[in-house]
Ligand SMILES: NC(=O)C1=CN([C@@H]2O[C@H](COP(=O)(O)OP(=O)(O)OC[C@H]3O[C@@H](n4cnc5c(N)ncnc54)[C@H](OP(=O)(O)O)[C@@H]3O)[C@@H](O)[C@H]2O)[C@H](O)CC1
């Protein structure tokens with residue numbers, strides 16, 4: 001079985017750069033035809049969903065550049081399918097003639113298409129061909145693009161006009177599309193920020209840019225999906241046992257917030273940890289063993305050399321002994337940097353730049369897991385390098401990359417579009433889930449899931465190194481999943497479990513770990529064995 005490639009996005013600028021050698025080789029017109037054909041196919045799909053294609057009306061708002069050229073060529077193709085095709089220019093020259101792609105207009109006219117000043121009220125689909133990757137400055141929405149027919153579906157050509165294809169920033173006005181048909185590669189601006197809100201469903205049309213697209217980690221934003229998550233968190237080996245499946249140390253909860261210890265430990269166990277060992281005060285220890293008789297509990301936690309991943313932070317009481325508890329974990333990781341470290345919740349207010357530097361120097365694999373508010377507070381204390389006085393950098397992804405590179409730790413920024421970045425610039429978008437996870441306690445569960453996924457990986461690597469060492473003396477492990485990809489896989493499992501349990505009518509963080517267990521079991525052993533009675 002060949003693995004399907006993991007989806008990824010690049011900036012609009014990278015796509016433009018990828019096109020350059022092809023344009024220089026005289027293939028510009030062919031690329032445009034390819035893009036227009038793909039756009040027309042997707043418009044046809046939308047039309048078919050609404051009724052007969054022949055006799056339907058498609059209008060396009062057409063700008064001055066190649067984005068408009070794509071739209072004109074697509075209209076010409078649609079005209080040949082019996083569609084009434086109407087092009088609406090958004091710019092005219094001093095003589096009142098439309099400023100648009102001359103060959104595209106000639107093709108449309110030859111096919112029997114027409115031009116108009118406004119979008120006809122009968123339009124079934126409006127193609128937004130005003131601006132694509134050539135958008136600069138601010139977009140003043142032209143009159144022709146205002147008050148579009150209420151019943152018409154808007155299909156954006158390449159990028160919704162007004163959206164920066166690199167960052168997702170909307171400058172000036174922006175067009176809201178039901179579908180965006182994008183060419184050559186997914187663009188980061190369609191997956192991030194306001195651009196993601198405006199783009200609707202994003203459809204990719206391959207125009208043969210593949211070999212020319214950048215492949216270095218900082219130039220791609222990869223999108224986590226089910227098959228990729230399954231490869232990163234595989235079923236345990238047949239001869240596996242609790243130590244080969246990974247031991248997670250959970251330093252969470254306090255007399256004030258005992259539930260966080262239970263949720264985090266549950267997340268680790270349900271995500272498949274071989275063992276979860278909770279360290280905390282008597283109250284949380286009692287709560288954890290009551291919920292999970294299989295969990296180990298103690299005041300001091302597991303031995304550093306037997307621990308594959310640590311989770312520290314959920315529900316620590318920062319007015320109590322939280323910093324001491326954090327330092328014990330930090331020192332355990334420094335003593336055995338083979339173990340990964342998840343810094344969550346309260347620990348995000350306790351960790352210092354010096355702690356991070358020491359962990360980085362020891363080669364530890366550290367993931368911080370803030371939500372937006374925690375990220376804002378963290379970067380106030382430990383600033384983003386290169387940001388201006390007001391803390392601004394070009395965009396959130398760039399800020400995350402700059403911070404992660406400076407401090408040697410990965411960041412998993414939780415939110416409606418969870419992002420993970422690593423110090424080398426590798427970045428992942430978690431492509432799953434909706435608002436189901438926006439309730440208290442789900443982050444505590446995620447910290448445990450993340451601990452289990454990282455622990456399993458650390459245990460696998462330790463075992464592989466031992467086996468290699470025994471046979472070859474090399475101690476080399478061939479393929480090591482990256483920290484960012486593992487963290488994104490954990491976020492995917494968590495989000496999928498949230499969606500699964502919402503479908504089953506459950507909504508709370510308390511029931512989420514069981515849903516994680518079901519999701520993981522289905523992924524490992526298939527539908528039959530992954531069905532739970534609870
Ligand atoms: N290059 C190729 O072979 C292919 C390109 N494809 C499609 O082309 C666009 C990119 O085309 P490009 O012509 O480079 O850029 P745009 O069409 O996005 O915009 C160009 C013109 O728009 C004007 N502009 C720019 N910013 C603004 C603004 N803020 N407000 C108003 N107008 C603006 C500007 O022209 P002016 O002369 O009016 O100043 C730009 O020159 C890409 O997105 C694809 O859709 C195909 O994919 C295939 C191959």
Ligand SMILES: [K+]
Nearest residue numbers: 128131159161
């Ligand atoms: K557009």
